[in-house]
Amino acid sequence: MSHCLMTDGCCFISYTVTTSECVRHRKWKGYKSGISSSFWNPLTEDGCPCGWYKFQTSCFLIPDVQLSWHDSKEYCQKLDAKLAELDTEPKDVFVVDLIKKGTEKRTWIGGSDIDKEGSWTWSTSGSLLNITHQNWAKDQPNNQPVDSDCLCIGTWYRYRWDDNTCTYTGAFVCEKTVRNRPQYIKSHALSESKALG
Known part of the structure; x- marks a missing residue:
């Protein structure tokens, strides 16, 4: 090598x-x-991998591919990351600004109530969504259409949170912790059906 x-x-x-x-x-x-x-x-000088955006202690990436919520979660994991957990208002505002640069209508983030209907948690940390910050659109979550168990940010709600059907495809936001330089990050290979964005 x-x-x-x-x-x-x-x-x-x-x-x-x-x-x-x-x-x-x-x-x-x-x-x-x-x-x-x-x-x-x-890693770039700010401690994030090339192409990722730094905010506070996290790095964010919106890959150039649209997947279901479950496939988005798996994709982020293969980058040693997670679907973004927007647990503070400043982090939420930063990610929404990133999303606004694109044209996607649905962007997955890491919350769901898959394990227990109505009990929304962040998929990686397991923390409840409403503990420190939440940004639900009016009348959300409403579980419509039926089995809307995954969290997305929707342009139809002016970039606020919406529960949506997990099998729909959409953009998504990966998050990983800022690391100190110098370091190279070795990641697992992605399956050939999923393109890096």
Whole structure:
């Protein structure tokens, strides 16, 4: 792997075991994991991976792919991240500003009441949504259509929270903790059916 070095302008590298081939990439957009065995990306000066946005102690990414809530959660986990947990108003405002830069109508974040109807928790930490912050749209959550168990931010509610059917596809926000430099992050390969954004 000595020939597989990061260089200026390189956002991350992918490596394929079967061919012993490394490819340097300048951006996440358009990258498909295909048969890549793994990939690495460097931390920027602010402690976030290239292409991620820092806010306080977290890094955020909105991949360029639309998935169901469950597939979005899995996708973030493969990036050593989680679906975003917007547990404070400043974090919520920051993420909404990121979402507004795109055109998606539905953007998944990490809350659900899958385990118990009406008991909304953040999927990774297990914390209740209403403990420190909540931003529900008027008359939400309402479990309509039936089995709306996953949390999204909807443009139809002026970027406020809505419960929605988990199988619908949409954009999503991944979150990970800021890390100290210098460090390279090795992540698990993504399945070939899911593209990195």
